[in-house]
Amino acid sequence: MSDNNDLPVLLVVEDDEGLQRQLKWAYDGYRVVTASNRAQAIEMLRLHEPAVVTLDLGLPPDPDGTTEGFATLSELLAIKPDAKVIVASGHGARESALKAIALGAYDFYPKPVDIDQLGLIVARAFHLHAIEEENRRLEQGLSGSATVLGSIVTVAPAMQKIANTIERVAGANVSVMLLGASGTGKELLARAVHDKSPRKDAAFVAINCAAIPENLLEAELFGYERGAFTGAVKTTPGKIELAEGGTLFLDEVGDIPLPLQVKLLRFLQERVIERIGGRQPIAVDTRIVCATHQDLAAMQADGRFREDLYYRLAEIVVPIPSLAERPGDAILLARHFVNSFARELNPSVQGIAPDAAEAIDRHSWPGNVRELENRVKRAVIMADGKLITAADLDLATAEEKDVGAMPINLRAAREVADRRAIHQALTRTENNISGAAKLLGISRPTLYDLMKQYQLGA
Incomplete structure (x- = not known):
């Protein structure tokens, strides 16, 4: 026993x-x-x-x-x-x-x-x-990488928690609102909601509400009948109708004008639409997933976004952290993008040089994952050698400046320095313990002890 x-x-x-x-x-x-x-x-x-x-x-x-x-x-x-x-x-x-x-x-x-x-x-x-x-x-002992949800690659606990939430809510027929800065991967998460749901075999239809002029957005969403306005030469279904049985992703939902918010609210309440120029109600079974980088609470307060519409759209709210708030993800994603783009654009590129890894780890990534993807794509195209460099990425290689707050005591200051040095060594050696120990000038057992002490994995 x-x-x-x-x-x-x-x-x-x-x-x-x-x-x-x-x-x-x-x-x-x-x-x-x-x-x-x-x-x-x-x-x-x-x-x-x-x-x-x-x-x-x-x-x-x-x-x-x-x-x-x-x-x-x-x-x-x-x-x-x-x-x-x-x-x-x-x-x-x-x-x-x-x-x-x-x-x-x-x-x-x-x-x-x-x-x-x-x-x-x-x-x-x-x-x-x-x-x-x-x-x-x-992940800690080998490559430090993980594919936790479809094409979303992360080792950051905050993103893994979001992936778990998406897994849980995907099967429920509820509206999901994704909140995050531009470039954080909102459409990838929206697709994950669809792909993990019973609607996965039907259409996933995406529309960027900020990219379409106000006077055209209603027609894009709800469709129109022939002759409804000048140029309407044939009856055309809208995005809501095209997503029948599937999922409609409304990106930048905060940009929908107030009059159209009323019509969208009616659809969410009654699950029927009327095309522009039409009189016949059309029942549509479409799940809504939406996203925005705007502060919808402030928009509600000053009357630019309807409170009743918000609660219809936000049955589940998922805040998405910036890339800077996802430790370890930048270098992980960079390697993922290098492998992906090199096959198509420059097969001679085989990886990331140490100075590029250091620059990626240090950069604040204000444009989030989209900025990282664009820089890596350009670097793969422009690289002359087998490894892309910090110069290929157009990132500075100057030594990192300490601008953080003063640690509470000397022990805390040493812990911050130790964590940073260990993290950088593991990043540059792709989590090779022997290589990282050599870079740090310590033995493997000492590195293991430090990683255990600071709960960095082993």
């Missing part, structure tokens, strides 16, 4: 002691630890580092509501983002499920609890956690 300490840890957060005991004894394949409130849950999380958590949203001091439960969920994931939190609630199941998933929960089940059904969800969560853990070990 296995030592109980060798079993995977399941944390059950439940204030009903009877149900707590029932759940504890139902899972003999796990080491089950329990908590009755938020403070105990955080204590157990820190003490046992469970891979999976089941969380009742109705916790004291708000057992009849969900406020304390959602606060606990947020705190659990802030401390251990890779934990698979399975949320339970009998309060407004659909609304609670949507909010829980948006906050990062792995799954949701309504009360009363079906032990067998919950057991399947728990088993699947442990299985997924084990796969992700193995992937992380492989």
Whole structure:
């Protein structure tokens, strides 16, 4: 018989002691630890580092509501983002499920609890956690790269969390709003929502609302009948209609003019449209995914964007971090783009020179992934040698200037310097431990100890 300490840890957060005991004894394949409130849950999380958590949203001091439960969920994931939190609630199941998933929960089940059904969800969560853990070990020990969602390549925890959210919401027939700066990959994420959904075999139709003049946007979205206006020589369906059974991606949705917002809202409420010049309502089954870089809250406040339309479009909101907020992704994506473009544009290019890797790591990337992709594409075309250089990328190679805030003490300053040096050495050697140790002038065991100390992976 296995030592109980060798079993995977399941944390059950439940204030009903009877149900707590029932759940504890139902899972003999796990080491089950329990908590009755938020403070105990955080204590157990820190003490046992469970891979999976089941969380009742109705916790004291708000057992009849969900406020304390959602606060606990947020705190659990802030401390251990890779934990698979399975949320339970009998309060407004659909609304609670949507909010829980948006906050990062792995799954949701309504009360009363079906032990067998919950057991399947728990088993699947442990299985997924084990796969992700193995992937992380492989990524850290080999190439440091991962394809986590379709063509989206990332090693950044923030983007991996977004990928998990997309995986969870793709199958639900809800509207998704992607918020992020230009060039962060909003259309790739929109396509991922479509490709992971039951609508994947139907059309994915994209329209950039900022790129079409106001007087033409209505016709583009809703279509028009023959003779509706000068030049309308034939009946033409709009983008909404063309996305029948599939997904319509509205990029830069904040640029839709107010009069057209009213017509879009009517479609979202009634799921019917009328073409310009038409009188016949047309039923359309189209899922909406939208994106914007604008502050829609401010636009609502000054009357430029309808609040009721926002809530129809934003059943799930996904904020996308800038490339600068995604540590490790710039060099990873650069290598991905080099491999992709070299095959087509310049097969003699085989990789990235050390000075280019250093410059990529140092650059702030104000244009995000789009800027990186454009620079790499140009560099691959212009490169004379087998490795693209910082000059090919048109990036400076001057030594990095320290402009950060003063560390709190000497120990903190050394940690910052150590982390930066280790990260740069691993980047330049493509995560080759022996090569990185040699660059740093230390032994392999010393480098392993430092990586363990600073939780940089091994």
